[in-house]
Amino acid sequence: MVRAPCCEKMGLKRGPWTAEEDRILINHIQLYGHGNWRALPKQAGLLRCGKSCRLRWINYLRPDIKRGNFSREEEDTIIKLHEMLGNRWSAIAARLPGRTDNEIKNVWHTHLKKRLEQNHVAPEINGRSVDVSRFNREVKTDPEIVRSSNVVAAGCDQSKEHRPISPQQCSSDVSSVSTVDTSNDMSTKVLESDDFLEMDEIFWSEVLSADNSSMMSDYSAISTEPLIQFPFSPPIIDVEQVQATNSSMYDGLDFWQNLFTRAGELPELPEI
């Protein structure tokens, strides 16, 4: 079989997405769903290949994506699952609601693999162990955390000037090192590590369906499978806001609740 190239190089755009492209994609999927990725760009009027649209939606624009840094619990879950599943990132992502396989893959390669390789002794904040690299990047730059935490970590020089932090760091929660109790936060719920070895696929499917149902009840207006369907007129998406990943509004439910409670007029879209 002769495989057609994923993207015809001629005329199709590559590289970073613009706010306008995001807006078009979001509006199109809100209205028509994403039944056929290959046909979607043409229908939506995007000069992108279907694959690129799918990736952008799944990894960035999807409403149920959880933004921000991974919590310590999530990282531990990834490590455990990786022991069990290997590089099956999508399978691992399925166990971590709101996280994408790409994101998990990235965090594995950038943090977790190194952590395991080094097998270093982690410093502690308020009795919780903290990854050194993340500690240096995040905690040391946050005056509030440094001030409010009982820092016992080696290498934390509080006298050092706080560095400006990146937009990503600005947008990130610091749950892996914060002193805030997140035990009641459903969005950060992960399973106890001791349970993992005994779990089979049936177990997981049951657990996940329960998790997903609770999670999706928060997004009661949104049904993601098999097509995105909205029982109301979707508002215009403020893509500038969506793209402003350094805005705390974008982190999780609050952003989308705010977004979908706004009234708006839909832009004209090409006929399908």
Add this chain to the structure above:
DNA sequence: AAATATTCCAACCGCGGCTCT
């Protein structure tokens, strides 16, 4: 302050598998 190195992550690529005809 400038140059260089390192980190991080969004996006791309190619393959395998599934579904449809």
Add this chain to the structure above:
DNA sequence: CAGAGCCGCGGTTGGAATATT
């Protein structure tokens, strides 16, 4: 049943941001 087309996955990369010298 076989071929064609599409989707999803995992590996890889480019370049911006940040850290170090």
